Structure formats: C-alpha cells, structure tokens
Amino acid sequence: MTAATSTRELAHPERTEIRLEDVLHALxxxxxxxxxRELAEADRELACSHFDLPVTKSTTTHHxxxxxxxxxxxxxxxxxxxxxxxxxxxxxxxxxxxxxxxxEAAGAQAKRLGGG
Amino acid sequence: MTAATSTRELAHPERTEIRLEDVLHALxxxxxxxxxRELAEADRELACSHFDLPVTKSTTTHHxxxxxxxxxxxxxxxxxxxxxxxxxxxxxxxxxxxxxxxxEAAGAQAKRLGGG
Numbered sequence: 001m002t003a004a005t006s007t008r009e010l011a012h013p014e015r016t017e018i019r020l021e022d023v024l025h026a027l028x029x030x031x032x033x034x035x036x037r038e039l040a041e042a043d044r045e046l047a048c049s050h051f052d053l054p055v056t057k058s059t060t061t062h063h064x065x066x067x068x069x070x071x072x073x074x075x076x077x078x079x080x081x082x083x084x085x086x087x088x089x090x091x092x093x094x095x096x097x098x099x100x101x102x103x104e105a106a107g108a109q110a111k112r113l114g115g116g
Numbered sequence: 117m118t119a120a121t122s123t124r125e126l127a128h129p130e131r132t133e134i135r136l137e138d139v140l141h142a143l144x145x146x147x148x149x150x151x152x153r154e155l156a157e158a159d160r161e162l163a164c165s166h167f168d169l170p171v172t173k174s175t176t177t178h179h180x181x182x183x184x185x186x187x188x189x190x191x192x193x194x195x196x197x198x199x200x201x202x203x204x205x206x207x208x209x210x211x212x213x214x215x216x217x218x219x220e221a222a223g224a225q226a227k228r229l230g231g232g
Contacts, residue, residue: 020225024144024218028137095221097213102140105211109136 008077010068015090018071023091023098026070031055032063033106036072036086040103045076045085124193126184131206134187139207139214142186147171148179149222152188152202156219161192161201 027033031053039046053060064084067073074085091099143149147169155162169176180200183189190201207215 020218020221021144021146021149024140028140028144030137033137095217095224097217098221101211101213101217102136105136105214108211 010075010077012068012074013071015071015094018087018090018094020095020098022070023072023095026067026072027102029063029066032067032072033102035063035067035084037103037106039073039084039086040088040099045083047081047083049081126191126193128184128190129187131187131210134203134206134210136211136214138186139188139211142183142188143218145179145182148183148188149218151179151183151200153219153222155189155200155202156204156215161199163197163199165197 027036034053035051038051048060048064051060053063055063064073064075064082067084068075071087071090074087076083076085086099088099143152150169151167154167164176164180167176169179171179180189180191180198183200184191187203187206190203192199192201202215204215
C-alpha cells in the first residue's frame with residue numbers, strides 16, 4: 001500500500017538544494033512565468049487543469065515539471081488531480097525579495113506590452 | 117571610414133526591446149551570474165581580460181554575448197580591449213528592484229555554499 005502511494009509522489013528538491021540559477025532558469029520562460037503569476041495571485045493550490053496554456057498537454061506537463069524540479073512549485077496528487085502550489089516560504093527564506101521583484105517585473109512588462 | 121567603425125560595433129537590444137524572460141535566462145548561469153556580480157561590485161566598465169573564468173576563451177565569449185544580447189551588459193571596443201558594463205539604468209527602469217534582489221540572492225547563496 002505504501003508502495004502504491006509512493007509511486008504517486010513526485011520528486012522535489014529540499015529547500016537547501018534549491019539553487020538561484022535553477023530558479024532563474026525555471027522563471028525564464030513566458031508560460032512558466034504566467035503559471036507562477038497565476039499561482040501567486042491565487043495564493044492557493046491550483047489544479048493543472050486550471051491553467052489554459054496555448055500549448056499541448058505534454059508541453060504543459062514539461063513546464064510544470066521544470067518549475068517543480070527547480071524548486072519553484074510543489075506538486076501533489078489529490079485523488080486524480082495534480083495540485084500545484086508556489087513554494088513561496090522556501091523561496092522567500094532563501095532569496096528574500098526575489099520572487100516579489102520578478103512578479104512585479106512580470107506584471108509591469110505584461111502591462112507595457114499589452115498582454116495583461 | 118564609418119563602415120570600418122561600424123563593423124566593430126556590437127548589437128545591443130534597445131531598452132524597450134529588453135524582456136524579463138531574456139534577462140532571467142541570461143542570469144540563470146553560475147558564470148554569467150559571477151560576471152554580473154563582479155561588474156556590479158566594480159561599478160564601472162571592466163575588460164573581458166579582467167575576468168578569470170574557469171572555461172575556454174570561446175565559452176567566455178559566448179557567456180558575454182548572452183549577457184549582451186539579452187540586455188544585461190553593454191560591450192564596447194576601446195582600442196583593442198572589449199569593455200563590459202552593466203546596464204543598470206536600463207534594468208532598474210524596466211524592472212525596479214530585480215537586479216538588486218538577484219545580486220543579493222547570489223551573494224547570500226555564495227556565502228551559504230562557501231563559494232564567497
């Protein structure tokens with residue numbers, strides 16, 4: 001039973017394993033940045049199905065995996081849904097002010113370019 | 117004569133062409149982050165030869181080009197030297213607080229990991 005459960009557990013770096021370069025890499029993509037902005041605005045976990053990205057399902061899965069493997073989000077199964085949550089406490093502890101400045105920059109840029 | 121000069125001019129994005137995703141990508145590398153930290157600490161232009169990166173000359177050139185093409189640094193020839201300067205005014209105007217929070221995070225991480 002434990003085995004059946006553990007196969008559904010996804011790999012996450014521990015807080016001490018998260019690296020700035022990896023976080024910046026994970027954020028260096030328009031779609032991943034959009035996911036992070038939506039999670040930050042929602043301030044709660046959101047299912048993958050909540051996000052309506054203009055790419056295939058497998059590309060969407062890839063982007064979420066990059067965010068998870070680099071320590072930006074946590075992904076957990078709740079029944080059949082994969083829930084995503086921003087690792088704000090970890091990121092704020094490691095890199096104070098970084099996430100907020102990226103979110104502000106992303107918001108300002110979206111406004112400037114007319115993308116919302 | 118103008119032509120002879122212009123072949124030595126390197127391409128830079130205008131301030132309005134700089135994108136957050138591209139800046140994050142440029143910063144998402146340990147060596148490029150190190151170059152940016154050194155330029156920020158020096159607070160002046162530094163020649164490429166100033167940087168002692170543990171990679172080949174061509175890899176070094178590549179990293180500087182990524183920083184320049186994504187709007188993080190300005191590169192100009194002064195005689196035979198290629199001088200590099202951080203585009204702090206452009207970055208601060210576009211993304212207030214971002215560069216400083218990345219620099220602080222990089223400094224804190226270097227201290228944490230014992231890399232200085």
